[in-house]
Amino acid sequence: MNKVLIIGKGGREHALAWKFASYNSVEQVFCAPGNPGIAKESKVSTIPVEADNIEELLKFAKQEKITLTVIGPEAPLVEGIVDRFNEVGLKCFGPTKEAAKLEGSKVYAKEFFERHGIPSAKYDVFSDFDTATEFLKQRDFPIVIKVDGLAAGKGVSIVKSLTEAELILDDIFHKKVFGSAGSKIIIEDFISGEELSYICMINPFRYLSFASSQDHKARDDGDNGPNTGGMGAYSPANLMDNKLEKKILDTVIEPTIKGIQKDGLEFTGFLYAGLMINEKNEIKVLEFNCRFGDPEAQPVLMRLKSNLFDACLDLLNNKNEFKALEFDPKTAITIVLAADGYPGKFIKDIEIPESVDEVNSKDNGVKIFHAGTYTRSNKVFSGGGRVLNVSCMSESLLNARSSAYEAIKKLQIKNLFFRKDIGQKGL
Structure with missing residues (x-):
């Protein structure tokens, strides 16, 4: 049982x-x-x-x-x-508490990357406003500022000028917007390219790769606006081919497994590598997360054919024989419906109509996953910034995308917004 x-x-x-x-x-x-x-x-x-x-x-x-x-x-x-x-x-x-620092501390992760030869952007660490500002006066823009600790996906800023950087540093060090998570920061080189999420299940000896996916972090269409926890994702990512996957495994995943062994870390769980791929197909690791991505989990799990329960237990029991995870060849997409104001101060208590359930059951291939919702007096309301995830799996990205956007139209919920270009890069 x-x-x-x-x-x-x-x-x-x-x-x-x-x-x-x-x-x-x-x-x-x-x-x-x-x-x-x-x-x-x-x-x-x-x-x-x-x-x-x-x-x-x-x-x-x-x-x-x-x-x-x-x-x-x-x-x-x-x-x-x-x-x-x-x-x-x-x-x-x-992962255990020590191993989870790979996500919990950007500085710890960067030191891990350096120790084990994992490609990542050049960086410097600062713990006060004045030193960071002086450093930025000597630097070219754009540049990236990251708070060291957990910030629900909102602790990374791509800054285009010194004035903008000073406002962000003021928020971090003086206003303490991120609390203790902002006691240290990383300032690193800005890397351009396409973002790719590579997620696998690992233990200290082996890995099982999930299908590729592409997340959309920026709030607005065209990758504009502030960073969020993710406004949508699709799988597979058209950017991925066998050659690139081999390169990711050789330069990122395998050195990570060896590094976990070498450092004596106990890590049996999901490893999510946020990667940037430039036009020469060079890879840089943006971040490691020690859990499944959100919203990447939604389209990837829709496509997963293998038994996830068995795979988790096999890795925990360090079973010797493993089969690669199998995925449906179809494409899946997830579009996030967020409350107006997100990722800043957002509207709460938006009533979620029962039409959500109707869309779920009647529309072929469409599945709506709830995110920031709660129940009060037998009615459903929004409580978080990201409220609903409208997902669909279909024969092609074009079909999955149009069915998902069609389902959103039918919902007609006021005070929720969404990006209109999720998956466009893959067409």
Whole structure:
């Protein structure tokens, strides 16, 4: 009797819960705390425990005899949830607290890249306004400023002038907009090219690659506006071919596995490499995340044919024989509907009509994953910045894209916005 516990409450967690619940070998899926969309999936129950309440989650997992726990967001990983589960012999898919620093600290990650010869932009570290400003006076623009700690995907700024840089540094060091996450920053060279998300499942000895995907980080069409947690994604990414994939594995993934071994890190979980590919097909790592991407998880999991439950357990048990993960040859896309004002101060409590469920069930290939939603008096409302993920899998990117945008039209929800060009690069 296999039970899975998913930790988190966004669109990624909805996609994970939906996928795990589709396997006959999984009897029940719990999601903590989950959301109203997750609660409607068959075989899935939500439990009212927040993702950062590690002791309560542990208590629940012991009580329910959970077979496998999968962590969605980064914060519990950085707080050491895997260490606590490991202490009591519960299987938890994710890196330990020390290994999760690869995402939790940009400085730690950069030092790891340097140590193990993984290509990344040149950088300098600063911990005060004056020194950083003096340094920037000698530099050409654009340049990239990143806060060291976790910032929900909003801690990276591409700055085009000294004036703009000073405003950002003022926010970080004086106004402390990012709190302790901004106690140190990285200033690094700006790299141009196409962004690519490369996600795999790893343990310290091997990896299983997921299908490629391309995220859209900027808020507005044409990759303009501030950075967000992601406004949409599609899979496979047209940028990816066998030659490029081999290069990614040789220069990024394999050196990472060797580096994890060498540094004695315990990491069995999802590794998400945010990459920049320039016109010469040269690769630079922008960042590492220690969990599945959001919104990349949604289109990638729609295409996944292999059994994710088995793959997680095989890696945790360090099984010797592995088959490559299999994917549907179709294309899948996810378009994020966000609340007006996001990624800044956004509108909350937007009512989500029941037409969401109708679109879900009637439209061929369309699946709507809930992200920042909650229930009040039997009605669903928005609570987060990214609210719904309209997803579709179809024979071609063109078809998937038009079906997803068609579904959005039918929803007609006020105060939600979306990018109109998700997947356009792949056409």
